[in-house]
Every structure is written in C-alpha cells, then in structure tokens.
Amino acid sequence: MRMIKRENISNKKAIQIRTGAIIGSLILSGLFIFFLGHNPLDVFISMMDGAFGSIYRIKDTINIIIPLIMTSLGLMIAFKMKFWNIGGEGQILIGALFASYFALNFSFLPKPILLLVMFIFGFIGGALWALVPAVLKVKFETNETITTLMMNYIALNLVTYLQYGPWKDPQSFGFPKIANFTENALLPKVFGLHIGWIVTILAVVIISIFVSKTKYGYEIKVVGESKDTANYSGIRVNRVIIRGLIISGGICGIVGMMEVSGVNGTLTDQVSAGYGYTAIITTWLSGLKPSFIIPVSVLFAGLIKGGGFIQTAYQIPQSAAEIIQSMILFFVIGSEFFVQYKLVPDKRNEKGRERNVS
Amino acid sequence: MDQNIYVKMEGISKSFGTVKANDNVNLTVKKGEIHALLGENGAGKSTLMNMLSGFYKPDSGSIYIHGEAVKFDSPKDSIKKGIGMIHQHYKLVEAMTAAQNIVLGQKGSFFLSQKKIKEKIKKVAESYGLNINYDKKIYEMSIGEKQGTEILKVLYQGADILIMDEPTAVLTPQETEKLFKILKNMAREGCSIIIITHKLQEVMEISDKVTVLRKGQTVKTLETKNTNSKELTDLMVGRAVDLSIENPKVELGEEILKVEGLTAEDIEKVEVLKDISFSLHKGEILGVAGVAGSGQKELCEAIAGLYKIKKGKILFENENLVGLSPRDIIYRGISMSFIPEDRLGMGLVASMDMVDNYLLKEQHKQKGIFIKRKPVKEKCKSMIDKLEIQTPGTSHPVKQLSGGNIQKVLIGREIDTNPHVLITAYAVRGLDIASSHTIYDLLNEQKKKGVGILFIGEDLDVLLKLCDRIMVLSSGKVTGIVSTKETTKEKIGFLMSDEIDTEVIAL
Numbered sequence: 001m002r003m004i005k006r007e008n009i010s011n012k013k014a015i016q017i018r019t020g021a022i023i024g025s026l027i028l029s030g031l032f033i034f035f036l037g038h039n040p041l042d043v044f045i046s047m048m049d050g051a052f053g054s055i056y057r058i059k060d061t062i063n064i065i066i067p068l069i070m071t072s073l074g075l076m077i078a079f080k081m082k083f084w085n086i087g088g089e090g091q092i093l094i095g096a097l098f099a100s101y102f103a104l105n106f107s108f109l110p111k112p113i114l115l116l117v118m119f120i121f122g123f124i125g126g127a128l129w130a131l132v133p134a135v136l137k138v139k140f141e142t143n144e145t146i147t148t149l150m151m152n153y154i155a156l157n158l159v160t161y162l163q164y165g166p167w168k169d170p171q172s173f174g175f176p177k178i179a180n181f182t183e184n185a186l187l188p189k190v191f192g193l194h195i196g197w198i199v200t201i202l203a204v205v206i207i208s209i210f211v212s213k214t215k216y217g218y219e220i221k222v223v224g225e226s227k228d229t230a231n232y233s234g235i236r237v238n239r240v241i242i243r244g245l246i247i248s249g250g251i252c253g254i255v256g257m258m259e260v261s262g263v264n265g266t267l268t269d270q271v272s273a274g275y276g277y278t279a280i281i282t283t284w285l286s287g288l289k290p291s292f293i294i295p296v297s298v299l300f301a302g303l304i305k306g307g308g309f310i311q312t313a314y315q316i317p318q319s320a321a322e323i324i325q326s327m328i329l330f331f332v333i334g335s336e337f338f339v340q341y342k343l344v345p346d347k348r349n350e351k352g353r354e355r356n357v358s
Numbered sequence: 359m360d361q362n363i364y365v366k367m368e369g370i371s372k373s374f375g376t377v378k379a380n381d382n383v384n385l386t387v388k389k390g391e392i393h394a395l396l397g398e399n400g401a402g403k404s405t406l407m408n409m410l411s412g413f414y415k416p417d418s419g420s421i422y423i424h425g426e427a428v429k430f431d432s433p434k435d436s437i438k439k440g441i442g443m444i445h446q447h448y449k450l451v452e453a454m455t456a457a458q459n460i461v462l463g464q465k466g467s468f469f470l471s472q473k474k475i476k477e478k479i480k481k482v483a484e485s486y487g488l489n490i491n492y493d494k495k496i497y498e499m500s501i502g503e504k505q506g507t508e509i510l511k512v513l514y515q516g517a518d519i520l521i522m523d524e525p526t527a528v529l530t531p532q533e534t535e536k537l538f539k540i541l542k543n544m545a546r547e548g549c550s551i552i553i554i555t556h557k558l559q560e561v562m563e564i565s566d567k568v569t570v571l572r573k574g575q576t577v578k579t580l581e582t583k584n585t586n587s588k589e590l591t592d593l594m595v596g597r598a599v600d601l602s603i604e605n606p607k608v609e610l611g612e613e614i615l616k617v618e619g620l621t622a623e624d625i626e627k628v629e630v631l632k633d634i635s636f637s638l639h640k641g642e643i644l645g646v647a648g649v650a651g652s653g654q655k656e657l658c659e660a661i662a663g664l665y666k667i668k669k670g671k672i673l674f675e676n677e678n679l680v681g682l683s684p685r686d687i688i689y690r691g692i693s694m695s696f697i698p699e700d701r702l703g704m705g706l707v708a709s710m711d712m713v714d715n716y717l718l719k720e721q722h723k724q725k726g727i728f729i730k731r732k733p734v735k736e737k738c739k740s741m742i743d744k745l746e747i748q749t750p751g752t753s754h755p756v757k758q759l760s761g762g763n764i765q766k767v768l769i770g771r772e773i774d775t776n777p778h779v780l781i782t783a784y785a786v787r788g789l790d791i792a793s794s795h796t797i798y799d800l801l802n803e804q805k806k807k808g809v810g811i812l813f814i815g816e817d818l819d820v821l822l823k824l825c826d827r828i829m830v831l832s833s834g835k836v837t838g839i840v841s842t843k844e845t846t847k848e849k850i851g852f853l854m855s856d857e858i859d860t861e862v863i864a865l
Contacts, residue, residue: 214727218717221710228704232664232694233718234685 006342014339021335022328029327038314043324050309051302057309059193063263064301066196067092067255071279072286072293073207074251077244078130080211080288081224085245087133087148088252088276090155091126093269095253096260097159098125100178100267103185103260104167111184118185118257126253127246129155134245138238152276160269167267180266187262194262203251208290210247220244252276278304285333303328361425362389364519364550365410370419372405379405380416381574387519387567392541392551394561394582397571398594398790400760403554406571407521410552411443412436423519442512443521446528448504456492456499456507460514482513487543501649502533509540520544522553526560528650531818531851538564556594558587559819570594595791603798603823605842606806610826611640614810615661615692615779620670622660630656632834634670638779638810643801645825645842646814647850653834654814655696658783661812662694663687674779688719693777695768695785705768708757712738712749712767715756719775741770745796762793773800780804783814798824818847830854 030040046053051061071088078085099118106114133147162178169179187194211217219240222230230237259271282300286292307321365387372380380402387393395403408414410421412430421428423439430436433443450459461475479492490506499507505525512520522541526534541551541564555561561568562582570577570593577593615638622631631653638644646654659665661672663684672679679687695705706715716734724730738752745766749759756764769785782801786794801811801824815821821828822842829839830853838853 213729215721215724215729216727218714218721218729221714222707222718225707225709226704229707229718231684232662232704234683234688234722236683236685 006340017338018332018335021331021338025328025331028331029324032320032323032327036316036320038316043310043314043316046313047306047310048302049306050313051306055192057305061301061305062193062197064304065297066200067259067273067275068279068282068297068301069200069293070196070203070255070258071252071275072283072297073203073290074126074248074255075279075283076248076286076288076290076293077207077211077220077251078248079224079283080220081241081244083134083137083241083245083248084145085130085133085148085248086145086277086280087130087151087249088279089272089274090148090152090276091129091249091252092256092259092272092276093152093155093159094129095122095126095250095256096267096271097155097162097256098122098253099257100181100260103181104179107182107185109184114184115187115261118261119254122253122257123250124253126256127250129253130245130249131242134242138241156269156272159267159271163267163269178267181261185261186265187258194258196258196262199254199258203254204290204294207251211290216240216243281329281333285336299332363387363422364389364391364424365552366422366425367406367410368420368422370406370409370416370421372409372414372417378574380409382419383571383574383576384579385569385576386579387550387552389550390545390548391567392545392553392565394565394568395552395554395571396556396558396561396568396590396594398556400573401571401594402574403571404523405574407443407523407552407554410436411441411521437515437517439519440517441519441521442515442517444505444508444512444523444525446523448508450496450504450507452497453495455495456490456503456510459496459507460492460511464515479510479514483510486513486540486547488513488540500533501528502530502536505529505537506540513544518549520549520551522551524554524556526555526557527816530649530854531847532855534560557817558590561590562587572596591791603795603820604802605823605826606802608641608805608808610642611808611810613637614640614675615812616671616673617661618671618673620657620660620672621668622656622665623668624656629668630834631660634831634834634836636829636836636839638812640778640808640810641805642827643805643811643813643825645821645828646812646831647818647821647828648831648854650816652831652854654783654831656834657831658694658696658781658812658814661687661692661779661781685722688722688775691776691778692781693719693772693775693779694781694783695772696781696783706756706764709755711753711755712742713752715767716741716771716774719771737774741767741774745770745800762789765789766793766796769797769800773804777809779810779812781812781814784816785813786820787816794820818850822847822850 026044030044033040033043050057052058071092074091075085075088098121102114102118102121106117109117129151130148133142133144133151136142136147137144164176167178169177171179187196189195190198211220219230219235222233222235223237223240227237230240255275256271260267264271278300282293282296286296303325307325310316311318311321363386365385367383367385370380370383371378383402383406385406395407397403405414409416412433412435415430421430423441428435428439451462454462457476457479460479476492483490488506488510490503490510492510494503496504496507509520525537529537541553545551553565565582567579568582568585568590569579570590572594617637618635620631620634621629624630634657636644646657648654656665660667661679663679663682663686667680670680674690674692679690707718713731713734716738717729717731720734721729735752741747742749742752747759747763747766747770749763756767759767765785765787769782772780772782785797785801789797801813805811813821813825822845825842827839827841828845828850830837830850832854840849
C-alpha cells in the first residue's frame with residue numbers, strides 16, 4: 001500500500017471519514033472500558049451527561065470553552081505566519097498577572113474603569129510575553145518554538161514566586177495564596193455566565209474580519225506562505241511578524257485576565273490550566289479557520305469535562321479517563337490524514353508478481 | 359527482428375493521476391542514428407525517456423531493445439541493456455576526479471587497479487574523440503567538461519544507446535559545437551543517440567531523424583533533411599505559427615536607470631556581481647545573456663532591493679536606490695518579475711488565487727485598513743481576456759494553472775503596475791511558442807510606451823531579435839554590451855565564455 005494525496009474531496013466523503021473515525025474511536029475506547037469492568041454505553045452516556053447533562057454542567061463546560069476558543073484565536077494568528085507560538089500558557093499567565101496587579105492595588109477605582117484597565121493590561125502583558133520571542137526571531141533568527149516554550153516556564157515560576165512570596169495574602173494564615181479580588185474587580189455575569197462569553201463571540205467575529213478582510217490579515221497570510229514573496233512584494237516582513245505576535249500574545253493575555261476576573265477571582269499558578277497547550281491542538285484541528293475553532297473547542301471542552309466526570313462517577317482512575325480521551329482524539333486527528341490522503345494498493349508489487357508468474 | 363533497430367517503443371501510454379503524459383506513443387531508433395525528440399513543455403518527451411531508462415514503468419505498450427522485449431524495474435536494468443541517460447542536472451560527485459566518478463557504482467573486483475581503469479577509460483575516450491583530463495576534480499571543471507565526463511561514464515558502462523535531456527541548455531554556442539562533434543563521432547561508431555530538445559536550430563543541425571510529440575502523442579517522425587523549422591514548429595504547436603519576433607523602432611528616450619560599479623557577495627563571501635556598469639534608456643529593451651548562473655538572478659534582485667549590495671550605485675532618475683527597501687523601490691515604479699525554474703518562486707503565492715496574487719502589488723495603493731477585492735477581481739478578469747489566460751476563474755489557486763498561464767498572471771500583473779522600469783527574467787521559460795509570442799508582444803507594447811526593459815533571456819536567437827542591445831554576463835562580470843544590429847550569435851557566445859572584449863566595451 002502507498003499513500004497519495006487526494007485531488008479533491010467531496011463534503012460528503014469528508015463527513016463520512018470523520019463520522020467513521022468517531023465510531024471507530026467509540027468502539028476502541030468502548031473495548032477498553034469493557035475491560036475495566038464497566039458498560040461502555042453507560043460510560044459514554046455519562047460522559048455526555050457530565051459535560052452537557054444539566055444547566056450547571058453546561059455552564060462549567062462553557063467556562064472551559066471560552067478560554068479554549070480565545071487562546072486558539074490568538075495562536076491561530078501566529079500559526080498563520082508559520083510562527084510556532086507554543087507560549088500560550090505563559091502569555092495567559094502574564095496577562096493574568098498584569099490584570100491582577102491592578103485588581104489588587106487599584107481596587108478603589110470604579111468597577112467599569114478598573115475592569116477596562118485590567119482588560120487593557122491583560123492584553124499588554126500577553127503581548128509583551130509574545131513580543132520577546134518575536135523580536136528574537138526577527139533580529140537573531142532564534143527558533144521560536146524553544147523561546148516561546150521557555151517563556152512559559154519563566155511566567156509560571158514568576159507567578160509561583162509571587163504567590164508564595166511578595167503577593168501572599170497576609171490574612172491566609174500562612175497558606176500560599178494571593179488575596180481574593182474585591183467585588184469591583186470581578187467580571188459581571190450575563191445569563192449566569194461571566195461576560196467573557198460575549199467577549200469571545202465578539203473576538204471570533206473581529207478576528208475573522210481581521211484575517212480575511214484587512215490588509216494586516218492579508219499580509220500575515222502572505223508572510224506565512226512565503227517570506228521571500230512577501231519581501232519581494234514590498235511587505236515589511238519583520239513588522240508583520242511583530243505586529244502579529246503582539247495580537248497573538250495579547251489575545252492570550254486577555255484569556256488570563258478573564259480567568260482571574262471571571263472564574264477564579266484571584267491569581268494562582270494554576271490559572272492557565274493547560275489551555276495554552278490544548279489550544280495548539282484545537283487551533284491546528286480547526287485548519288486555522290476562526291469559524292471552525294468553535295466546534296473543535298466545544299468538542300475538546302466536552303472531552304475534558306466528561307472525562308473528569310466519569311472519574312468520580314465510575315471510580316475510573318484519572319489515567320484511564322485520559323486514555324479514553326486520548327483514544328478519541330487519536331481517531332479524530334488521525335481521520336484528518338485520510339481526508340487529505342488515500343491509500344491505494346501498490347501497483348509495483350502486483351506487476352512484479354505478474355512477471356514472476358509469467 | 360532487425361538487429362539494426364536499437365530502440366523500438368510501441369503503443370506506450372502512461373498516466374499520472376488524471377493526466378495522460380503519454381498516449382500510445384511510438385518511437386524507433388536505428389543503429390548509428392541521432393534522433394531528436396521534439397515537443398513543447400509538457401508534450402511528454404521526458405516521461406517517454408524516463409520509461410526507456412527505467413525510472414518509470416509504462417501503463418501499457420512494449421519496449422524492445424536490440425530486438426528483445428524488455429521490462430525495466432529500475433534504471434539498473436536499463437543500464438544493463440546498454441542504455442545511458444544524461445540528465446539536465448549532472449549526477450557527479452564534486453570532490454572526486456573524473457576517473458573516480460566514471461567507475462563509481464561499477465561492478466567489478468573489490469580492488470580496482472587504477473592503471474587498468476585509466477587505460478580502459480582512455481581507450482573509450484579516444485575511440486569517440488572525447489578529450490577529457492580524467493584526473494581533474496569535478497568541481498574544477500567547466501560545465502562542458504562535466505557533461506563530457508557524464509558521457510564518458512555511460513560509454514564506459516558500455517552504453518550504445520545514449521539519451522540526452524536538453525543537453526545544450528547550459529552550454530555556450532562554442533561548447534555546443536564541441537558536443538555535437540562528439541555526438542556525431544559516437545553515431546559513426548555505431549551508437550544510437552536520442553536527444554530531447556525544444557530548440558529547432560539544433561534539431562536541424564544535428565539530427566538524422568526527428569519525432570515530434572504533442573500533448574502526449576506522437577505527431578510524426580520525419581527525416582531531418584526532408585523538413586524545415588517552419589514545418590516542425592507547425593507540427594509541434596498543431597497549427598501554423600508566425601515565428602517572427604517584432605522589434606519596433608522606438609525613439610530612444612533619456613537614461614532612466616544607470617548602474618555603476620555594482621558589486622555584491624553571496625553568503626559565502628563569494629563575489630557574485632563584479633563591478634557591473636550599464637545604463638538603460640526609456641523605450642529600450644536591454645537583453646542580458648550569459649550561461650545559467652552568471653549573476654542574472656543576483657542582478658535582478660539587487661535592483662529590486664532584495665540582494666545586499668557591497669559596492670556601487672543604482673541610479674534611477676539620478677536617485678541612488680542602494681539601501682532602499684523593496685517597498686520604496688516598488689513605489690518608484692520599478693517592477694521585477696523573475697521566473698525561476700519552478701515558475702512560482704517568489705513572484706506569486708501558489709496556494710492563493712489570482713485576486714490575492716494580484717493584490718501583492720496592488721494592496722499598497724489601496725487606502726484604509728480594509729482590503730478591497732472587488733475592483734481587483736475586475737482587473738483580473740480583464741487580464742484573463744487580454745492575455746488569454748486559461749483558468750476556471752479568478753478564485754482558483756494559481757498553482758493549479760499550467761506553467762504558461764502562471765507566467766502570464768505574473769507578467770500581466772507586473773505590467774499592470776505601469777512600471778517605469780520592467781525587469782523580467784526568463785519570461786518565456788517553458789512556455790509554448792504561441793504564449794511566448796504573446797509575452798514578446800506585451801514587452802514591445804511597454805517599450806513603445808517608453809518603459810525601460812531589462813530582459814534576461816536564455817535563447818540567444820530570441821535575444822538578438824527582441825532586444826536593442828545585449829549585455830553579456832560571465833561569472834558575475836559584464837564581458838560586453840553590444841548592439842544587436844552589429845553583432846552575431848558567435849560573437850555573443852564568445853563573450854559568454856568569460857573573455858572580456860575591451861573593444862566592444864569601448865563601444
């Protein structure tokens with residue numbers, strides 16, 4: 001067998017392949033659950049149930065969907081330039097850190113102004129954290145995969161240091177915890193969810209327009225396709241990369257701000273919750289298209305939430321729950337290969353056999 | 359079967375995906391015959407030869423070598439049957455001597471006797487009149503010598519059927535002449551030679567027979583002495599073609615571009631442009647000739663602001679362009695279109711459609727932050743009509759267009775920017791004859807408008823007809839600038855081989 005690239009694929013065929021993959025993943029992980037001694041069907045149903053089974057659970061899942069979509073949007077802009085921004089985690093953390101600084105020290109400001117300041121500085125924090133690798137790349141051609149990753153560790157340890165040291169709440173009885181924000185530093189709720197969901201919807205719309213309708217989006221696309229061509233056509237490549245990374249990191253920074261202000265109510269070293277890494281997968285799976293980021297993020301959030309739920313409901317160990325999540329992911333991601341390529345029998349061998357017979 | 363028929367290919371078909379590269383092709387080559395395989399790009403010449411040399415397998419049809427039916431599984435099988443193929447890009451180990459390259463990959467005893475090998479090489483070389491210093495390292499050799507080594511290698515392997523893929527593309531006219539002499543010797547010694555080409559003059563000069571391919575099918579096999587260039591062109595294109603290239607008389611305008619002492623280095627600090635000086639006038643086509651890699655690409659890029667300049671000046675209307683960004687140079691009305699071997703290169707983005715590719719040069723002119731695609735779409739449509747571009751529509755990725763159409767998109771866009779100076783390199787590379795003429799007409803139209811055109815070309819015959827003056831480059835140096843009315847192909851060929859003609863420069 002050998003693989004060849006598909007010329008064109010009909011929508012119907014693509015859907016068939018993807019559906020097949022999901023069925024395959026259910027069968028395989030079902031077998032796994034069966035060997036753990038549970039009824040696969042029950043476990044799947046309760047996974048769904050755990051993620052979307054009640055208003056309360058749906059809200060919980062949406063609280064994961066929001067940061068996943070936002071972070072994916074941010075990474076997408078960098079990925080479109082083939083700038084591999086692995087630093088979403090760090091950018092979220094620093095965005096959260098900057099926002100928290102104002103929440104903790106300027107709590108006397110009126111709520112709308114304080115939130116606006118936190119929002120802006122959340123963006124600035126994330127942007128700054130992405131700017132460092134961007135400048136290094138532009139000036140010294142450093143490998144951005146390494147630098148953005150390293151920046152994650154710096155951010156994480158910086159927040160941990162503040163949490164255990166200077167920013168530790170004196171009233172926490174020695175417990176390493178930063179003080180809770182005051183009420184006017186918390187995001188208001190709309191329909192029982194923090195207002196971040198509206199920000200997210202707006203962001204999807206704005207970023208969609210940005211990438212497809214503006215000159216900046218166009219330049220980002222050209223730079224991603226070929227830096228030589230961009231340069232030849234008079235696009236200032238370095239400027240485009242720096243600008244793109246400010247936006248990419250800035251959006252991740254906003255995620256940090258929304259998490260501290262809308263979900264946690266304070267800053268912890270757990271605030272990024274792996275979104276920066278999970279979003280790499282969701283961004284990639286969405287094919288770098290803003291509109292596809294939404295369904296992919298919903299699927300992932302459901303998997304995370306549902307996987308957590310079956311741990312408690314069935315006393316399945318965390319590692320086993322993660323195996324199930326990974327199997328489903330493996331199939332879903334793997335199916336993309338078959339959407340782009342098909343396997344055909346190797347003609348060469350057949351001919352060889354023919355000849356031997358004759 | 360007749361033992362004198364060395365190669366017989368019957369009813370050969372080969373498809374790649376949905377493309378039929380060869381469709382029921384027939385070819386017969388006799389002993390001692392030089393057989394030209396003529397056809398435009400994409401006519402299926404290379405595919406056919408790759409099947410004869412074992413790189414591809416035919417989907418159907420049969421191949422007979424020396425009268426015996428064969429099926430090749432790999433190039434090794436075809437070498438065993440006495441077939442040697444010389445590719446456009448030589449496959450030699452640079453750090454080894456010619457002799458070492460020749461015995462490379464040969465079966466034999468574990469210990470090779472240097473003396474015996476050299477004796478055998480010498481014998482082979484002498485019998486075909488090939489003069490090569492086989493103790494010379496490949497990297498010290500000229501292109502012609504490298505080609506000689508390749509030929510000697512396949513002869514040493516015992517080949518009596520030689521396939522040459524566009525052998526003259528990288529040679530100066532003088533080297534070509536030498537090669538033809540060798541080929542004629544080989545034919546006299548009883549070898550069969552198949553030469554792939556799209557240059558008509560060469561076919562007429564060297565071949566005994568010629569087979570014309572068009573769109574994967576054999577059109578006709580003719581005796582060379584019974585035909586002429588005109589007939590061959592018509593067969594190649596499939597209809598009658600006007601072969602003349604216009605050179606409209608235009609009043610020479612003022613000097614628009616002046617290059618003085620331009621010197622540039624590549625990454626390894628090797629000088630790729632050495633003290634280049636020339637001037638370009640409004641309403642003039644200045645041709646640039648030279649064997650491949652003489653600094654043409656670097657010169658284009660230097661003027662467009664894409665190549666770092668070490669020394670010298672590029673004056674555009676008395677303003678020095680050196681140090682300006684590509685963007686600033688575009689703003690001044692200097693447009694560059696370079697067609698690289700893979701055609702897409704840096705002028706176009708393969709995955710984007712025509713509109714977005716047009717926008718590469720257009721977006722700077724649009725005001726505001728939003729990009730306006732509608733007016734560009736209209737411009738693309740009129741370009742499609744004007745240049746007869748074959749495309750399903752303006753929103754089709756350009757990489758799915760054929761090579762010729764891709765080039766029309768690129769050059770059409772550059773012309774639409776209304777440049778003052780138009781630099782075009784290899785504008786007709788790989789184009790069929792009709793498309794080439796469309797491009798020549800476009801350039802002449804620009805010339806009449808008073809645009810200064812720098813035309814970097816490959817085919818000397820075209821350069822001589824189209825251009826007003828020709829500048830010859832050789833290893834990064836200008837070896838002469840001559841008026842096309844007062845020069846000959848031989849003279850230019852002489853300049854191409856690195857000998858500065860002080861007299862000509864003085865002109």
